[in-house]
Amino acid sequence: MVTARFALLLALGLPFVTIAPWPVVAAVTGCAVLLALLDAALAGPLTGLRLHRDGDRTVWLGGTARVRLTVANTSDRTVRLRLRDSWVPSAGAGPLFHHLTLPAGRPQPVTTELTPTRHGDRPAVRVTLRSMGPLGLAYRQRRQRWNTANTPAWNLRVLPRFPSRRILPEKLARLRVVDGSVVTRGRGHGTEFDNLREYVIGDDVRSIDWRATARANDVVVRTWRPERDRRVFCVLDTGRTSSVLIGDAPRLDASIDAALLLAVLATRADDRVDLLALDAAVRTRVEGGGQRTKLSRLIDGMASLEPVLAETDFTVLGQEMLRRDRKRALLVIFTALDTAPMIAGLLPLLPKLTARHKVIVAGVRDPLVSRLAQLPGNPDAGDVHRAAAAQRVLAERDRVRDVLAHAGATVVDADADTFAGQVADVYLLLKASGRL
Template sequence: MNPIHIFKQIYLSNLFFQGLAGIALTFLVGYFIPAVGPIAELLFLGFVVVFVADLVLLFSRSKPFSGDRNAPKRLSNGDENTIRIQLQNKFSFSVKVEIIDEIPHQFQLRDFGFWTDFHAGEEKSLSYDLRPTQRGAYDFGNINLFAQTKIGLVRRKLSIPAQETIPVYPSFIQMRKFEMYAISNRLTDIGVKKIRRVGHTMEFDQIKEYVRGDDIRSINWKATARANDLMVNQYQDERSQNVINVIDMGRVMKMPFDGLHLLDYAINTSLVISNIALIKDDKAGLITFSNTDSVVVKPEKKRTHIQRIQEALYNLETSFLESDYERLVLSLKKHVNQRSLILLYTNFETFSSMERQLPYLQRIAKDHMLVTIFFENTEMSKLLKQ
C-alpha cells in the first residue's frame, strides 16, 4: 500500500491527544520530582507501542469495508424519503464506525453523520430520511467511514464510491396516498364530500325500482308498464370531463411556507388531483401562466398521461414579475374548446390586487366552471389573533 495513501487515511482521535497530554504532564511532574521521570518514560514507550498496534490493526486489510447506498430512483418533494446504506465489516475484529454520507448540498446539513458498532464480518443495513424542499437534480457523493478499534487512538478514513444524481419530482408519495383513497372510495374519510346533484346533466346508468326520495321526473313509463311497477332511470356522474389545473407562476407564488414555496404546494396538489381525475375516467390537463409563454398539457384520459403531467411540473419555476391574467384568458380560449372544470392556483397579497384581476376571472367563469384556490397566510392569522 502506498505510504502517502496510508498517511492520508490516518486521523488522530481525541483519546490520542488526551493520552499525549497526560504523558506530557507526567514528564512535567518528573522535572520537579526525579522519581517520576522513569514512570513517564515507561508510559510514553507503552503509548507508542499501543499506537503502533492500533495502526497495524486498522491497516491489516486494504479494503476492510464494502457497501453501497440504496436510494429511490427519484425523490418526492416535500416528503420524507428513506435512504438506505448497506455495509459489511471485513475485519476479523469488532470496530466502531462513524458514517458520513455525502448528501446533496441543497439540504445544507454540515454535521450529518452517525455512529454504529460492527462485529467481525457483520453486515448491516442502516437508513435515514431526507425531506427535499426543491425540485431538480440532487447529487449524492461518496460514503465516508471513520473506523476505529477498541483501542481508539487512531481512526482510519475509508471512502466507498457511491456518486449518483437523483431527481426530485413533485410529491408522488402524496399522489399514491390519495390514489388509494380514490380506488377504495374512501375519499370521504379525509373530508371529501360527495354532493347529490339536482337535474339530469349526468349519464344514464340503469333502470331500477322506484323508492321514496327518487326524482319523479326520472320515472320510465315504458319500463313501468312492462314491469307493472314504478321504475326510474338512474344516472351517474358524467365521465370524460376536462379537469384542468391552472398554476400561477408569478411572484406571489414565490412566498415560502414550511420549507416549500406556494408554487410547490400548488404543483403537488395538481399532481394529486390530475391522478384522481384519470382514475375516475376524466381527462386531466395542465396550464401554467405568468407574463411569458405558458406550459400547456392538453387534457387526455390515458393513465400514462400522468407521466406527461409530472414531467411538465418537474421544471416549473416562478418568475419575479406579476402574472398576466389576460394572457391566461387567451390561452384558455385557444387550448380549451369545451366547458371544463378549471382549478386555478394563485394568491392575492391584497384585496385591491384581487379586484384588479376579478374581471378576468369573471370572463373565465362564463365559459368554464372556475374554482380559484389561494393560500391562507397562517402566520399572519396567528399574529392577528394575539
C-alpha cells in the same frame, strides 16, 4: 490519522517531564507514535465493506420517511466503524453519525429518518466511512471521492403538501350527487343515459322507466350520469410570480395543492387530466397514458416543480393548446393575477384559447392585502396610507379580473385557505351543468 485520544496519551507524559525532561518527551512521543501506528495497522479494512440501501422512496411533505442502510463486512477482521450518512440539507436527515462494530461477515443496518423541508427530489449524497483502531488512537479513512463512489444511490421523492385533502371527501360526495349515484338527493344531473335498476324508496318517481317496468316484474328507474372522458388540462405557472411568498410558502405550493385536488376529483369523475408546467419553457408535461396510473404520475410530476425567477412565456402555452389535434378541454391556468404578466402575456392569447377551450384562470390572493385594506381599531395616518395602497392593489386586480372575464375566461381569485375548494367548486359546477 490520529484521534484526540492520541493527544491525551501525549498529555499523560506531562507530569513526568520534571524527572528527566528530554528523555521523557522522547519516550512518550515514541510510545504514542508506535501505539498509533499499531492501532492503524490493526483497524479493519474499509475496502471489505459493502453498502446497501432500502426503505421509503416517496414521502408527503411534512411526513417522515425511513431509509435503511445495511453495512456488510466481507473481510475476515472486525471493523469498528464510524459512519456518516450525508443527505442534502433540505432532506432533514438524522441522526447524522452512526457507530457500528461489524464482526466478519455480519451485516448490520442503520436507519436514517428523513423529515424533508421542501418538496422535490432529495438525493443521498455520500456515506463517509471511518474504521477505528482497537485502541481508539488512530483510524483509517479514505478520500471523499472514494466515499462518494462507494455510496449506494438513493433518491427520496418528496410529494408536495396537499392540505386540501381534508375537503376531498366533501367534494367527492358532491361529485357523487352530480354523478347520480346518490339517488336520494335526486336523479343524476347528467345528460348521458347510464343504466336501469330497481326502484328503491326515495327515488324520484319521474325517473321511472315505464316501458322497462312493463317488461320486468318490478318497477325500474332510469339513471343518468354526466358526460365522461372530458379533458382537464392543468397549467401551472412556475415563473417569477409563483415564487412570491403567500404566508410562509410560495404561491406555487398553493397552486399545486389546488391542482392536486382538481386532478383527484377529475380522475374520480372519469375525466382525463393532463398537466403542463411552464415558465420561460415547459418544465413538466404529463399527458396521455393509462387512466389508472395517471394520478401518481401527476403527483410525481408536480413534486419536482420549483419556482424559477423568469418571466412566464404564455406563447408557449398557446403553441401547446392551439395545436390542430387538440380536443376541447377545460383549461385551468394556475397563475397570479398580477397586472403586467396578465395584460401583456395571457390576455392577447385568451380569445383564441376561449374559442377552442373552456378557460379558468385561478390565482391565489395574499390575505395580507385584504387585511391591510381594512383600517385597524385605532388607526393612524400610516394605517390609512397603507389601506389606500392596498385598495389600489385590489382595484388593479379587480380590473384584471374584469378584463379576463370579459375575454371569456372564468376567474377564480381566492385566499390560500379556500383557493383549492373554489377551483374544485367551479369544476363541479361545470361538470353538473354539462358545460365541460
